[in-house]
Amino acid sequence: MASCPCCSHTMLRHIRHNQIFWYCRHCWQEMPNFNSSPSLSKYSQSLENFMQKKVSVCELMKxxxxxxxxx
Known part of the structure; x- marks a missing residue:
């Protein structure tokens, strides 16, 4: 079983739309399957997009x- 990267509790494995993901019952959050490189790159890209949007909003506010x- 996988451990949550945030709280180290045991996560549950789920499958939805032919994709595997992990769910932490302690954090109540879905977590990517870090054992799968496509999932990790998708997560990294999503995080990068979020950070770019945040920087744009901060610049706009300034x-x-x-x-x-x-x-």
Whole structure:
């Protein structure tokens, strides 16, 4: 059995839409199958996209603050 990377509790293996994923009953979160490289790369890409969006929002907020201070 796999252990959760967040809390180290035992995870449950699930299959949905022909994909395997793990579910932590302690964190109540789905976790990617880290033993599968396609799953890991999909997770990494998702995380990278999230971080890029967050940076864009932060930059937009800074720009808006500058506009407000100039006005």
């Amino acid at each position: 720009t808006e603050k500058v506009r407000q201070s100039v006005s």
